[in-house]
Amino acid sequence: xxxxxKVLVAQGGGPxxxxxxxxxxxxxxxxxxxxxxxxYGAEFGVDGIVNENFLDLTQETTHNLERVSxxxxxxxxxxxxxxxxxxxKEIFKVLQAxxxxxxxxxxxxxxxDTVRIVNKEAELSDxxxxxxxxxxxxxxxxxxNDHTPGYGSAARFxxxxxxxxxxxxxxxxxxxxxxxxxxxxxxxxxxxxxSQKYPDDGxxxxxxxxxxxxxxxxxxxxxxxxxxxxxxxxxxxxxxxxQDNQPIITKxxxxxxxxxxxxxxxxxxxxxxxxxxxxxxxxxxISRVRSDTFGYLQRSFVGCVSRVDQQEAREVGERAAQIAxxxxxxxxxxxxxxxxxxxxxxxxxxxxxxxKTRRMPDNFINEQGNxxxxxxKNYVMPLIGDGIETAHRLRAPKVAKILNPGK
Amino acid sequence: xxxxxKVLVAQGGGPxxxxxxxxxxxxxxxxxxxxxxxxYGAEFGVDGIVNENFLDLTQETTHNLERVSxxxxxxxxxxxxxxxxxxxKEIFKVLQAxxxxxxxxxxxxxxxDTVRIVNKEAELSDxxxxxxxxxxxxxxxxxxNDHTPGYGSAARFxxxxxxxxxxxxxxxxxxxxxxxxxxxxxxxxxxxxxSQKYPDDGxxxxxxxxxxxxxxxxxxxxxxxxxxxxxxxxxxxxxxxxQDNQPIITKxxxxxxxxxxxxxxxxxxxxxxxxxxxxxxxxxxISRVRSDTFGYLQRSFVGCVSRVDQQEAREVGERAAQIAxxxxxxxxxxxxxxxxxxxxxxxxxxxxxxxKTRRMPDNFINEQGNxxxxxxKNYVMPLIGDGIETAHRLRAPKVAKILNPGK
Numbered sequence: 001x002x003x004x005x006k007v008l009v010a011q012g013g014g015p016x017x018x019x020x021x022x023x024x025x026x027x028x029x030x031x032x033x034x035x036x037x038x039x040y041g042a043e044f045g046v047d048g049i050v051n052e053n054f055l056d057l058t059q060e061t062t063h064n065l066e067r068v069s070x071x072x073x074x075x076x077x078x079x080x081x082x083x084x085x086x087x088x089k090e091i092f093k094v095l096q097a098x099x100x101x102x103x104x105x106x107x108x109x110x111x112x113d114t115v116r117i118v119n120k121e122a123e124l125s126d127x128x129x130x131x132x133x134x135x136x137x138x139x140x141x142x143x144x145n146d147h148t149p150g151y152g153s154a155a156r157f158x159x160x161x162x163x164x165x166x167x168x169x170x171x172x173x174x175x176x177x178x179x180x181x182x183x184x185x186x187x188x189x190x191x192x193x194x195s196q197k198y199p200d201d202g203x204x205x206x207x208x209x210x211x212x213x214x215x216x217x218x219x220x221x222x223x224x225x226x227x228x229x230x231x232x233x234x235x236x237x238x239x240x241x242x243q244d245n246q247p248i249i250t251k252x253x254x255x256x257x258x259x260x261x262x263x264x265x266x267x268x269x270x271x272x273x274x275x276x277x278x279x280x281x282x283x284x285x286i287s288r289v290r291s292d293t294f295g296y297l298q299r300s301f302v303g304c305v306s307r308v309d310q311q312e313a314r315e316v317g318e319r320a321a322q323i324a325x326x327x328x329x330x331x332x333x334x335x336x337x338x339x340x341x342x343x344x345x346x347x348x349x350x351x352x353x354x355x356k357t358r359r360m361p362d363n364f365i366n367e368q369g370n371x372x373x374x375x376x377k378n379y380v381m382p383l384i385g386d387g388i389e390t391a392h393r394l395r396a397p398k399v400a401k402i403l404n405p406g407k
Numbered sequence: 408x409x410x411x412x413k414v415l416v417a418q419g420g421g422p423x424x425x426x427x428x429x430x431x432x433x434x435x436x437x438x439x440x441x442x443x444x445x446x447y448g449a450e451f452g453v454d455g456i457v458n459e460n461f462l463d464l465t466q467e468t469t470h471n472l473e474r475v476s477x478x479x480x481x482x483x484x485x486x487x488x489x490x491x492x493x494x495x496k497e498i499f500k501v502l503q504a505x506x507x508x509x510x511x512x513x514x515x516x517x518x519x520d521t522v523r524i525v526n527k528e529a530e531l532s533d534x535x536x537x538x539x540x541x542x543x544x545x546x547x548x549x550x551x552n553d554h555t556p557g558y559g560s561a562a563r564f565x566x567x568x569x570x571x572x573x574x575x576x577x578x579x580x581x582x583x584x585x586x587x588x589x590x591x592x593x594x595x596x597x598x599x600x601x602s603q604k605y606p607d608d609g610x611x612x613x614x615x616x617x618x619x620x621x622x623x624x625x626x627x628x629x630x631x632x633x634x635x636x637x638x639x640x641x642x643x644x645x646x647x648x649x650q651d652n653q654p655i656i657t658k659x660x661x662x663x664x665x666x667x668x669x670x671x672x673x674x675x676x677x678x679x680x681x682x683x684x685x686x687x688x689x690x691x692x693i694s695r696v697r698s699d700t701f702g703y704l705q706r707s708f709v710g711c712v713s714r715v716d717q718q719e720a721r722e723v724g725e726r727a728a729q730i731a732x733x734x735x736x737x738x739x740x741x742x743x744x745x746x747x748x749x750x751x752x753x754x755x756x757x758x759x760x761x762x763k764t765r766r767m768p769d770n771f772i773n774e775q776g777n778x779x780x781x782x783x784k785n786y787v788m789p790l791i792g793d794g795i796e797t798a799h800r801l802r803a804p805k806v807a808k809i810l811n812p813g814k
Binding site: 011014015040041051052053054055056057058059060064067068070071072073074075076077078079080093094097098160161163164165167168170171172176269270271273274277290291292293294295296297299300301302303304388389391392393394395396397398399401402403404407 | 474484501575680710805
């Protein structure tokens with residue numbers, strides 16, 4: 001028994017390098033089904049739905065869709081709005097008015113929650129309707145999933161950034177602190193570990209929100225590395241917290257703002273990196289201490305996309321359409337690792353994904369809480385994709401000194 | 408009459424993505440000449456010379472040299488030391504002791520000056536010696552040159568960063584300020600203009616050190632763009648100055664440090680971006696204002712290299728070796744544009760390049776001083792290399808509203 005009607009697709013939350021792959025996966029797959037009368041796209045996520053800002057993607061050429069799929073950031077534009085029950089009722093009203101029978105929302109755990117509530121709304125109204133959440137997040141914090149589309153490409157950016165930062169710092173030694181996105185989870189910061197090739201390569205220290213950040217211990221760690229190598233590279237999550245679970249950034253409390261979700265703004269400012277750099281400079285008397293805050297570059301940098309990530313993002317979109325339209329089911333598409341390296345896509349319950357956060361498991365973090373383990377490196381390597389250029393060093397022998405032979 | 412002896416090559420100043428191409432160009436080309444007994448590389452630039460920290464690059468495999476040439480940042484390591492006359496005497500003493508007859512220094516205008524002084528020293532001592540400066544700078548500020556190796560790849564990073572930042576900001580609108588390296592010249596910041604594809608694409612405003620930065624005008628510019636597009640992307644050089652020629656960063660004077668050259672530290676801190684973002688936020692009451700400071704990422708990001716830049720960096724190294732060893736001449740290798748797009752390498756006088764700075768010509772900057780001209784875009788396009796992915800947008804028609812048909 002086929003459910004005839006329209007498809008609606010939308011994108012929510014922060015954009016990623018591959019989120020349009022999922023969008024195009026939904027659109028192209030949906031257009032193959034005869035019972036789908038039209039495929040709409042809502043602009044600016046749920047805001048566009050309540051305002052009926054729909055594009056008729058049935059009229060979009062396949063060629064252009066393919067080119068859009070290769071473009072970073074959300075082609076349908078996005079929103080930070082997290083709908084409450086009332087807002088979800090509004091959404092549902094619009095969906096009904098437009099005879100939308102299939103709704104696909106590409107986003108993180110907040111988007112999964114929206115899908116969950118709208119779906120409940122439809123059940124209560126006895127409106128025949130299928131809604132599926134399609135995973136997307138650079139933070140990699142969705143439960144059940146082995147990883148989420150968007151993470152691999154952002155991780156690739158972070159890895160490439162630290163390969164370069166390490167070489168740069170090697171040529172002009174000092175302390176370098178790279179601040180990476182990650183409000184509650186350290187997966188993205190941890191990806192910096194991939195850049196270590198030679199034994200003395202940085203990052204030498206990696207600090208994650210999963211472990212308390214103690215300023216004194218940090219100082220001591222940096223001191224030890226600096227004494228050993230004459231330089232030190234640090235990767236740190238923007239969301240690091242102290243022993244009382246207070247974000248370190250609140251030490252600069254006058255400059256912090258909050259969004260509609262009550263989340264503190266951590267990106268789009270170099271404040272945390274500057275705070276840590278100043279702290280090292282003052283206390284260790286090291287003259288060359290620098291910090292870079294990778295900011296928005298890491299989630300939508302053109303030309304830094306993991307091929308694996310791209311393919312998986314496309315497939316979760318396609319699978320969502322197949323599962324809703326063919327199999328007549330609701331839920332959240334989840335990614336499961338089955339081999340080294342292979343994955344399966346499954347349908348999970350929205351209740352298990354919605355509004356929940358997955359953090360890095362203990363076996364991914366070293367005992368001192370200032371680096372990652374080999375387990376993590378094995379986990380992340382396949383996700384960042386192939387073709388990253390690694391560093392090569394000169395290996396020529398030293399020449400004997402003539403003027404100061406003893407030195 | 409062939410001058411038999413050793414070659415010494417060194418790298419100075421900030422690293423670039425292609426500086427090892429020049430190094431390897433010198434080494435491989437020098438090794439072809441029978442009168443060259445050995446090819447040395449000094450570690451950490453001029454510091455390594457006075458300390459006799461030499462590697463015997465004659466013993467380096469060609470295969471590894473080729474791989475090093477494709478690695479970003481200075482493989483011979485670098486220095487910020489700017490030698491004075493006394494230091495140059497020390498350099499010369501070491502060169503003489505090791506019977507070095509050919510000296511190649513890859514660097515900016517300070518490095519050219521070092522070559523100039525050491526060369527004078529050799530002339531005074533009647534020591535048969537050839538010294539050549541090989542251009543390198545991401546700032547693109549060497550006189551006589553059409554452009555310098557290192558600039559194209561850094562410009563490519565900036566262009567790619569702004570393509571992504573523009574798409575990101577389009578999906579979650581607000582004001583975005585990207586702070587780009589460039590102490591005295593705006594060439595690198597200006598490269599952000601390449602990222603404009605659609606007429607409403609950012610950066611909408613570009614501020615360069617070549618024009619005074621007036622805070623009130625900046626505010627007014629942002630306001631106008633924001634009113635027109637509902638968002639605004641700004642590219643700004645770290646070295647922007649006010650009408651009294653004071654760097655804007657000095658408004659945060661307690662946090663600024665200076666290097667050995669007396670240059671203020673502008674990179675490695677997000678302070679300027681935060682200052683500008685706070686200023687916009689407070690005065691225009693726009694809630695979403697973000698700044699990213701590209702920092703060290705832009706000069707040594709792996710996988711973001713302009714092919715043209717790579718090739719030219721290799722050739723200036725090769726040409727330097729040929730000119731010194733074959734033609735028995737001193738000077739600075741300079742790049743001259745001869746067609747669209749083709750270049751010639753010439754030998755220029757060290758006096759004309761050393762310790763001098765070239766700024767952006769007037770025809771590259773618009774009248775209001777807040778953007779670049781088409782002349783500049785034509786200039787920079789060939790330098791960033793091919794293969795940058797451009798953005799593609801959905802072009803599907805809007806769907807008629809049902810619940811609020813008038814809106």
